[in-house]
Amino acid sequence: MAAAGASVFTGASSPFFRRELPSSGIKLKSVRFPSVTPRFAVSVDRVPATAEKGNSAEAKRVEGSGAAEREKNGWEEENEKQRRNGWKDYFEQAKELIKPDGGPPRWFSPLESGSRLENSPLLLFLPGIDGVGLGIVLHHQKLGRIFDIWCLHIPVADRTSFTDLVKLVERTVKSENQRSPNRPIYLVGESLGACLALAVAALNPGIDLILILANPATSFSRSQLQLLTPLLEAFPGPLSPGLPNILSLTGGDPLRMVLDNLVKGLPLQNTAREIMEDFTTLSSSLPVLADILPKETLLWKLKMLKAASGYVDARLHAVKAQTLILCSGNDQLLPSQHEGQRLFQLLPRCELRKFDNGGHFLFLQEGNVDLVTILKGTSYYRRGKYHDYTSDFILPTPDEAKKIIESYSLLNVVTSAVMLSTLEDGTVVKGLAGIPSEGPVLLVGYHMLLGLELVPLVSRIFTETNILVRGIAHPMMFERRKNGRLPDPSSFDSFRIMGAVPVAGTNLFKLLSSKSHVLLFPGGMREALHRKGEEYKLFWPEQSEFVRMAARFGAKIVPFGTVGEDDFGQVVIDYDDLAKIPYFRSEIESLTNESLQLRADVSGEVANQQVHLPGIFPKVPGRFYYYFGKPFETEGRKQELRDREKSEELYLQVKSEVERCIAYLKEKRESDPYRSILSRLLYQATHGFASEVPTFEI
Incomplete structure (x- = not known):
């Protein structure tokens, strides 16, 4: 696109900050600024093809190998560009920004952030002690797909006080909130910028703010940075x-x-x-x-850090904003992990993520910290007042999916899953050709011990069919009490990136209405935490919970069975055993009360949702087997399946088919010569470790 460059700063020419002249086919939208700050940047308001598909089920399966290859290559180019960025880009672009111009602090919008999703929220980046505003340069392109990005630049010679900087950011926040009251405003701050974000949030509890804070300088009074001020004052000459x-x-x-x-x-x-x-x-x-950071500026910033820390500490009680704290374990400037834990306990709506190998400049740490991926994993991205797991969901990039799948590579190798599916004519085939490519599709199956089947199932479907299966998951994967003992939600970030949503009728409704592929285990926790001798026994509710919902959208219901848990371990201490011991009974009651209660209104064993960890005796690993039965069509049966008896009949048919699939696998695996991990390893040693291990004849 032809463009004429105009300097942001008087007398300077910059390739990073310029006004763009309209050209055919592209709509330009000026960035709005409060009257106290100049307008000097524009952003291209056009959604690229990949972004347009972000909330469509069609994006879950890219039709045609050519289209798939084009999309894959596009993301790979972006990922490669990210790998080349970081400190190098920071220094190159900083050379232009730090040229003296006598101007006040001001906002700029990076042009490389590109086009974004419709109704994208505003993201204000508040810099750290450097003040340049390029602290998220590594993330501009990916963030620009989902945000309208403004970065605050504080000129080197500027001596605006912390309280005046707070007022500047506050004016911008109020102005933009008035313009778009139904959309949140993100304040992303590192170090000093995190103090700015907290101060603005404390002064504006009625505005919908989301704070993303990296290594907040609220810990300045407990850091070694205090020692730097007298050292600099005693240091003769320039720095x-x-x-x-x-x-x-x-x-x-x-x-x-x-x-x-x-x-x-x-x-x-x-x-x-x-x-x-x-x-x-x-x-x-x-x-x-x-x-x-010349000597005089560094001294000024250190004094500002001290003032900012005290200012914010006195107002933390007033912060009501949704907050995500990112803290580094290798921060040489601030005690960031201790401070992150302190703020996590003090702030009412706060989540914490730790990066043990991260340094102080977390956002410039190449390869380890991806801000967009973090927002996906924490479910912190939203475009309205509340997070919507369907409309706010952003598909994982191939790079994100690859990293997640590779992180479970050992489990996938050890389980060496066998996948069978059923074609429309009833033919059973090896592979996943029988899974319908067009949604909505509801995959309904048996939940193995501890949900061990999930990772091989979702990863194989994704890698072999390019279909992202949205799992209906227990709420404990999404939130917990601050002082609770349930697993930290960060343990499940990868599941959320891959599309998991909390179990709720509204979420199932939205997923099916968006033509998604949905994974459902009616037995829930009761199956995943079954007792001794209950392997492969279904614990489904009496009501046909999902049938009428599937019929409403004409979804195909695909029953499937999974087998193999008994080849990996055996339950030797179950809930019944633990409940007999007072200490463990008390622990189970505590954990269960801490978790959101599900199916409290149903009867039978499926309502028995006690949270506990059974004692499992490990075995020499066997193999996992999956069998997807023939899909049940509900298209055109919406009125018919409104009848309770009809829906109950289909419900029992689906359940019976799941049990049949399990029985089939249990029988057929007996003839699998590679059921044992030892035989599989021997096969791969002779045929290559990338080779697919055979199984029984169908």
Whole structure:
């Protein structure tokens, strides 16, 4: 697109911040600013094809190998660009931004953030001690798909006080909230910027703000940074000669970065090149760093940090905003993990994520921290007053899905899942060809012990058919009490990225209405935490919970059975055993009360949802087997299945088919010569470890 560049700053020309002239076929929308700040950037308001499909079920299966390849390559190009960004881009773009112009703090919108989803919320980035505003440069492109991004730039020579910066951000927040009152405003702040975000939130509890805070400087009074002020005041002359030594405190020491890269496990052919690039980048950028934080500016910022920390600490009680704290375990400037835990306990609507290997500048840490992925995993992305698990869901990129699947590679290798499915004519085939490619589809099956079947099931369907299955999951995977003992929700971030939603009739309704592929286990926790001798026994409710919902949208119901848990472990201590011991009975009651109660209005064993961990005796691993039966059609049966007897009849047919699939697998696996892991390993040793291990004849 042809564009004429106009400088953001008087007398300077920048490729990063410019006004764009309209060209045919593209609609331009000016960024709005409060009257106290200049308008100097525009954003392209056009949704790319990949983004348009973000909330459509059609995006779950890209039709045609050509389309799939194009979409895959597009994401790979973006991911490759991200891998090339980071500190290098920060320094290159900072050279333009830090040129003195005498201007006040102001907002800019990075042009490389591109086009975004419809009704995307506003994201205001509040920088740390550097003030440049490029702290999320590594994330501009991905964030730009789902946000309208504005970044705050504080010129090097500017001496605006912390309280005046708070007023500046507050004016912007109020103005944009008045313009779009039904959309949240995201405040993403690191260090000093996190203090700004908290201060604005404390002063505006009635505005829908979402705070994303990286290593908040609210811990300044407990950090070693306090010692830097007298050191700088005693330091004669300009800072440049001693800058490398001071920078070693920030994790920016070139030698440290070189050593970090050595332990990353980089491919041998890339190691030397990337180490030299890191070293060269840091070494050549020392003058830029000295220009960003000259002695006088650094002293001013340190004093501002002290004032900001005290200001915010006195107002934390007033913060009501939804908050996500990201804290690093290797922050050399601030005690970030301790501070993150403190804020997590103090703030009422707060989640915490820890990055043990992260440094102070978390958003510039290449390869380990992806802000968009974090928002997906924590379910913190929304475009309205409440998070909607359907309309606010963003498909995982191929890179995200690959990383998640690879993180479970050991489980997938050990289970070596066998997948069978049934074609429309009733033929049973190896593979997943029998699963309908067009939604809505409801996959209904048996929940194995501890839900062990989930990872191989979802990952194989995704990799082999390009279908993302949306799992209906227990609410404990999404939230817990702050002082509770249930697993931390961060343990399930990957499940949320891959589309899991809390069990609720409204969520099933929305997923089916959007033509999704939905995974449902009617037996729920009762099946996943079954007792001794209850392997492969279904615990389904008496009511036909899902049939009429499926019929409403003409969804295909695909029953399936899974077998193999008894080849991996045996329950030796179950709920009945634990309940006889007072201590464990008390623990179970505590955990169950901590969890959201499901099916409290139903009767029978399925209502027995006690949260506990059974004692399991491990075995030499066998193999997992999945069998998808012939789909039940509900298209055109909406009126018929409104009748309770008719829906009950179909419900029992589905249940019977699941039991038949389980019985079939239990029988056929006896003739599988590779049921044992030892025989599979021997086969792969002779045929290659990437080869598919055979199974029984159908």
